[in-house]
Amino acid sequence: MSTYHPPYTITEEILNRVAALSEAIGRLSVFTDQARVLRLRRINRVRTIHGSLAIEGNTLSEAQITAILEGKRVIAPPREVQEVKNALAVYDRFSEWHPAAEKDLLEAHRILMSSLIDEIGCYRRGGVGVMAGQEVIHMAPPAERVPLLMADLFGWLAATDAHPLIASSVFHYEFEFIHPFADGNGRMGRLWQSLILARWKAEFADIPVESLIFEHQAEYYQALRESTQQADSAPFIIFMLRMIQEALETSTPQVAPQVTPQVGELLAMIQGEMSREDLQNALGLSDRKSFRDRYLKPALDGGFIEMTIADKPNSRLQKYRLTDKGLHFS
Known part of the structure; x- marks a missing residue:
């Protein structure tokens, strides 16, 4: 049993947002029109991939990502096309992975970064920093500490009684703090938070939280920075809960208006x-x-x-x- 406990404070705002989000996901759960569900799922999957890759500098549009999903040829930088193909392959395997299984994380990284970097499916062997544009906002722990830090984090995730909305946000922050891979850490952190949430409520597999993070990219990095400065992930938890809430609001179907x-x-x-x-x-x-x-x-x-x-x-x-x-x- 893990004795590690990431430092975070449960504030009044966090509790209020968790309550509001629980109500919102309950409303989404009663949406059972399968034809509309499948259509919304496909569009939200494209939005998710677009948002997560755009944060990392990928310039492909949602239309281009949709074309790649449909097997069409897209004229774009080969690396960016490969990033999209890898992300699509990862989400095809999404339902197979368990959030607390380290081997699944490594396999997801292998697929996500295939043909993009040399060190795929394994932890980094050198130093790395967290970048916000051209600014280094965090120097990650030394490479030799990564396996132990990740083992502690997975041990905590498997044992914690924290609400999944909080646990997923804490894991996401701690993952970015450790920065375990040579590249692809942002994509993997966001993916794994979605995976943790989807094991709680399956609807989260199709909610494009990443597209909201992309729209609030500066705030995303600021929340990471503040949490590191305070040695408390509460600022990041609050930010992520707000992004999840906004994503839920845009994904929850409203009462259909009357049309001809x-x-x-x-x-x-x-x-x-x-x-x-x-x-x-x-x-x-x-x-x-x-x-x-x-x-x-x-x-x-x-x-x-x-x-x-x-x-x-x-x-x-x-x-x-x-x-x-x-x-x-x-």
Whole structure:
């Protein structure tokens, strides 16, 4: 039994956020429309991978990641394409891994960093620092201490009675503090927090927390820095609980607004980004004016779909895609 206990303080804010999050995940659990679940899961998986890789400097868009997921060729830097392929492969194995199994962590790292670095699936052999842009915000412990530190951390995770929302955040912070790998530590830390949460509530496997972290990247590094300075991971726990709460709010379907049958048909047909011609053909419509007046315009006006080239509505390259509102309805 592990005697190690990471230093963290349970504040009033942490308790309040845990309570609010428990209610929110309960609301998400009752969402049982399987067709919509699968569609939302696929889109959120792309958002998760995009967010986590973008934090590390990957420039591929969600559309490009979707294309790679569909087996299409993408013109982009080979390393960035490889990063996406590796991340997709990792999430394909997501359900197989146990959070407290060190061998699973090493196997996930081997897949995630395959063909990107030499030291894959093993702990680092040299010194490393945590970077925020060009700034070193933390020098990690010496390499020779990493195996013992990770063993202690896994021992604590297996034995702790802390709520999974707290335990996952503590593990994430401690993992980044140790920085056990030569590269890929940020991606692995975020992945493993999601894995811990998913073993508590399966819905977390498909909630794109990473996309929220990407949008608040400076705060992410600041929370890591403050926790290190205070020798207490409470600032990082609070930050992560806020990100999880925001991700849950955007992932929980709202009560569907009333739409016409025509708009409902249109929303059901949209896959990714589609041109007007593609949509008309999918719906089996030949009358352009009827399609525009009864299907396209009401969907745009209702905020269910959006143009990919919003500043040039009449562009010949114009396509349409679902908004978050449209996604939750479709």
